[in-house]
Structure formats: structure tokens, C-alpha cells
Amino acid sequence: MHLNAFENLDDLLDAAALENLCCDRGCTTCGAGFFRQKVSDFLAFKMRKPRVRVAGNFGDHELTSDQVRVLAGELAKVRDGVLWQVRPRVGYTRSKAIDFLIQEVWDFSPRDTREEWMRSVLESSKAGRRYEEMLAHYKAYLRRQAEYDSRNSPEIIAQRKAEKARLREQRLQDRAVRKAEIDRLWRLKQAQSQC
Numbered sequence: 001m002h003l004n005a006f007e008n009l010d011d012l013l014d015a016a017a018l019e020n021l022c023c024d025r026g027c028t029t030c031g032a033g034f035f036r037q038k039v040s041d042f043l044a045f046k047m048r049k050p051r052v053r054v055a056g057n058f059g060d061h062e063l064t065s066d067q068v069r070v071l072a073g074e075l076a077k078v079r080d081g082v083l084w085q086v087r088p089r090v091g092y093t094r095s096k097a098i099d100f101l102i103q104e105v106w107d108f109s110p111r112d113t114r115e116e117w118m119r120s121v122l123e124s125s126k127a128g129r130r131y132e133e134m135l136a137h138y139k140a141y142l143r144r145q146a147e148y149d150s151r152n153s154p155e156i157i158a159q160r161k162a163e164k165a166r167l168r169e170q171r172l173q174d175r176a177v178r179k180a181e182i183d184r185l186w187r188l189k190q191a192q193s194q195c
Helices: 008-017 033-047 064-075 081-086 090-109 114-121 125-153 153-192
Strands: none
Touching: 008 033, 008 090, 033 064, 033 090, 064 090, 064 114, 064 153, 090 114, 090 125, 114 125
């Protein structure tokens, strides 16, 4: 029996927005447990399977490959929904819920083909456009991380330390040369004044 299941994902997203459900995957309070349960019920209803109990932070949240395919297919059908037209402020909660589901599909898709597969399934849908934004953000993060890692690798740090030591030694030598010249000029001036 699927008493809490919805016919389509738009209705589920509207319900999540109306109930102000937590859709934060990293939430340390609830782990988005209520929203995960609604998604689990929705997938069970769509796949004609028995309902599975999901427990926020304490349960196993892995999706099967069949669930991932169904969820991705349903994400491709997501529109703005009726609630969006009546109460535009719920758009933020809906967007967070869509981001949550895109991340779930991403996490449980096969690593080597997930980028192209998700593009082919989501195409130019609302979720597809959001996926492209998230993917661009993720790739920018990976670039920044790679730059940081290369800048802070042990070899580069050793080179920077060696260069810093070389520059310090060079400054000390230059200072010694200037001091020697100042001393020479002072002695020369003293010798001239004594004559």
C-alpha cells in the first residue's frame, strides 16, 4: 500500500515545499529523512514495489540502478508545477529538492558514464538545465582543487622554500656589499679630513 505516494514528481516537490521539508543532504539533524521517505515511497509506487522504510541519518540510502533510472526519467519530466504559479516563494524549496534528487542520481550512477548518461536522460528539461549548472560548478571546484593541490604539493613547497632562502641569502650579500662600500667611503672621507 502506498498511501503517501504521489502520481508524479511535481506533486511530490510541491508537497515538500508546502510542508517545508528539509532537503539538505548533509543535514546533521534529520538527514532529510522525511523527504527521503517521500522519494522512496514515490519510487516504490512507480516501480510497483513494496514500500521501504527509510530512516534519516541512520539508514542506508543507496539507490539501485533501477531506482536511479526511474528517478532520472521522472526528473526529466519536472516542470514548474502549479504551486509555483500560486506561491512563487516556494521556488527555493523546490529548487533545493530538485538539486537533492539530481545529486542522488549522480551519486548512484556508474562513475565512468554518468555525466553523458545524465545529459542524455535529462536533456533540455528544467532539471537538465539545473544539472548543467551544478556540473559546471563541480568542474570549477575540481579545477580550483587541482590548482590548490599543485600549488601545495611537497615538491612545489620545497621549491618555494629554496627560492625564499636564495632570495634571503642574496639580500644579505647585497647588504654586505653596500655596507662594505659605505665603510670604504667613510674611511676614505676620514683619511681625507686628517690630511
